[in-house]
Amino acid sequence: MSSSNPLRDPADRRLPRIAGPSGLVIFGVTGDLSRKKLMPAVYDLANRGLLPPGFSLVGFARREWQHEDFAAEVHDAVKEHARTPFREEVWQQLIQGMRFVQGTFDDDDAFERLRGTIEELDKAQGTGGNFAFYLSVPPRSFPVVIQQLKKHGLADQSSGSWRRAVIEKPFGHDLKSAEDLNKVVHEVFAPDQVFRIDHYLGKETVQNILALRFANTMFEPIWNRSFVDHVQITMAEDIGIGGRAGYYDGIGAARDVIQNHLLQLMALTAMEEPASFDADALAAEKTKVLGAVRLPKDLGRDTVFGQYAEGWQGGEKAVGYLQEEGIDPQSKTDTYAAIKVEIDNRRWAGVPFYLRTGKRLGRRVTEIAVVFQRAPHSPFDHTATEELGKNAIVIRVQPDEGVTVRFGSKVPGTSMEIRDVSMDFAYGESFTESSPEAYERLILDVLLGDSNLFPRTEEVELSWKILDPIEEYWDRHGRPAQYPSGTWGPVEADEMLAREGRSWRRP
Amino acid sequence: MKIDLTDTTASKINKALVQGRRAIGTPAVGMVLTLVIVTDEENAYDALKAANDASREHPSRTLVVIKRVSRTPRDRTQSRLDAEVRVGAEAGTGETVVLRLYGEVVDHAQSVVLPLLLPDAPVVVWWPVNAPLDPANDPLGALAQRRVTDTYAAEQPVRELTARADTYTPGDTDLSWTRITPWRSMLAAALDQVTCKVAAVEVEGEEFNPSCELLAMWLADRLDVPVKRSLSNGPGLTAVRMATDTGRIVLDRADGSLATLSIQGQPDRAVALKRRETAELIAEELRRLDPDDTYASALRFGVERLSEVSDAGVAFDEAADAVLEPPSKSDEQSPGLDAPSPGGEPVEAAAEAAAPEAEAEAPVTDAPSGTAASEKKAAAK
DSSP: OOTTOTTOOTTOTTSOOOOOSOEEEEESTTSHHIIIIIHHHHHHHHHTTOSOTTOEEEEEESSOOOHHHHHHHHHHHHHHHOSSOOOHHHHHHHHTTEEEEEOOTTOHHHHHHHHHHHHHHHHHHOOTTOEEEEEOSOGGGHHHHHHHHHHTTTTOOOTTOOEEEEEESOOOSSHHHHHHHHHHHHHHSOGGGEEEEOGGGGSHHHHHHHHHHHSOSSSGGGSSTTTEEEEEEEEEOSSOOTTOHHHHTTTHHIIIIIIIIIHHHHHHHHOOOOSSSSHHHHHHHHHHHHHTEEOOSOHHHHEEEEEEESEEETTEEEOOGGGSTTOOTTOOOOSEEEEEEEEOSTTTTTOEEEEEEESSOSSOEEEEEEEEOOOSOOSSOTTTTTTOOOOEEEEEEESSOEEEEEEEEEOTTSSSOEEEEEEEEEHHHHHTTTSOOHHHHHHHHHHHTOOTTSOOHHHHHHHHHHHHHHHHHHHHSOOOEEEETTSSSOHHHHHHHHTTTOOOOOO | OEEEESSOOHHHHHHHHHHHHHHHTOOOOOOOEEEEEEEOHHHHHHHHHHHHHHTTTSOEEEEEEEEOOOOSHHHHHOOEEEEEEEEGGGGTTSEEEEEEEEGGGGGGHHHHHGGGSOTTSOEEEEOSSSOOSSGGGSTTGGGOSEEEEOGGGSSSHHHHHHHHHHHOOTTEEEHHHHHTHHHHHHHHHHHHHSOOOEEEEEEEEETTOHHHHHHHHHHHHHHOSOEEEEEEOOSSEEEEEEEETTEEEEEEOSSSSEEEEEETTSOOEEEEOOOOOHHHHHHHHHHOOSOOHHHHHHHHHOHHHHHHHHHTTOOHHHHHHHHHSOOOGGGGSOGGGTSOOOOOOHHHHHHHHHHHHHHHTOOOSOSOOHHHHHHHHHHHO
């Protein structure tokens, strides 16, 4: 993008950031993610006028489709899942740049056809050779696709144009495999052209953590070990593994969620103020925090892994994990994981961070709760404050996005009785309807080359360094604790906190 | 829930608001701003509907001030305030109070509105029609950080633009300006794609549509080249043509929704450029409440200087041909500016007519007033 454009003016804040001439190639375009998230996000971006004229969307899959079939499929997906209303003229703009390439990942002809398609689009649509390759494919296909891109010259950037790779989690299943994967990818794409999607980081509420902390004065002074008692980060799902047995078994909740989402949320909650809001400064601070994470000495005591057992979930009967179709009845895969970590730095020394995630829990919720210490001295007598809990600031990531502040307040009418009340900032009801989906933001950032919201290689590898010892411990010791579906996890997890005089929040 | 109050006061309305919120069980609401809509009975419904739609993005307290016309001298001496308080589902995501003012209180609307503003939250005033000539010094406008007018709804839009320029105060904005954001963004995107030097521009659109003038002034202001405003049958803006040293760039929208972007040497591309609903415009307007300096700069460029360019007979094609030669410094001097405008254009006359009125409104701003100053500015250029 030329900086000499006289129509661009930093003071002109109405003009949105429009991506330059470019196209997006989606591998695995027939998949769920593509239909439910990616295609609607592309349409929503176009509808908001954020895509460049001539933007092109290329689907690559095994299915025997013509361009028209693909367009029809996108049309249906957009109609069903897009956030913004369907508009014919936006569709007309998009459809001109839609192409489908049929083939398997090891099919050389197909990749040649893909290259032909890209060259044709450069001519017909003016995409200028700028293409992002979105790998919405199973992890085992990563290396094949990456190698094919290299072999057919699709990853070569000519002067003035770019080629980028977008990859989805999992970024490996342990440190070693992550390093291998990074090596494969970086051999073909330069590190700054690789975008790892962690869709949590695209959420408005997650970006709001930084705004909350660093744009205000009232939170940061108490955001440290002198005032914070502990931090709980929860991501709970109410669903089971559904049809993903093949992917999930052997991976488990910790690898699936803690390694990426929860550790990223923790890094954003705990990091120091970055020097600026650019990608390098942010990554530097997050890396520092992740590097300072210390695991508990006794992993048996301070980590818990579990599996959902048969039970009732929200009025429906649910089978246990081991009874799910396609799951080995002897499987030790965790569907629930809770760990305690500490961050060894001046700000956080001695403050435990409890991370937990699980399937088939009470309800679907993701939140960060910063729980404060009790007041050092209370002028009220014991009976007055009996019902008073600890103060807390809760950042609700999803659903019902917002921030809750919990504090004590006098109950009206009584002599002196203090009880917890909540003060609520609801992003949710009013803003979400119009605030963009995470994928919209992230796809746009990829096209703009803005890597603020994407975890980097070092962050991924550091996260595995944190998780690997825990996974190894679980492998060698014991079996997952069973918890009935629809509850908030195994009793062992409650005991883990109770030993330290704390308890899990009921989110 | 809806509470009707007849012959009431601001404090009773405040009580009704609290009562209404209690009754529907949401005592605290996270409203981010107060939107004051000043309108007549005729336009109230549409304006309120647009505001309620926009409130999905910006939960707000909406105060609709409807000034009723008194038909007889007796009516004018009597003063009455009626209010309709709406909370909950009927008011979008915020609260709405429709205020109907009769008689003398019409001239003192600010006394009703002031007690009803949300504490500590920004105030936006929007006049869908009949905006005052000097919004910042209007008693209601003075309460607001942001004053939204709509010259599109004016009888003589171009004349109105001149008045806006004369009284511009940071925080002023106009929906005619909001309407062209997609055009501006697409034109900027087009110039992102080619490195070139623009020599002349033509903006084509329907008559009496101030958005065309604003777009032309913005382009002239940013690019420092002659911009010609030409007429078409619409709808709205129909085309922008830029002559550059690498060829033509044309953004053409004949049907008001799907446009074609043609850049010489590149394939033609379809671009969605739909004319937007008022609700979308208001939502965009409420997104940022800081002064819009780009608008100010474009506005102050002056409508009359656009007409000079056209009158001086700088044919767009001539200018286009001129720069296809290697560019020299002298290109930046537009031939039209040296010669005084022959005048006689209705636009020019209108601008002059607007000037005394604007002065009568006692401009306290440091904006140059009247055409004399504008001409000086043009001459100094």
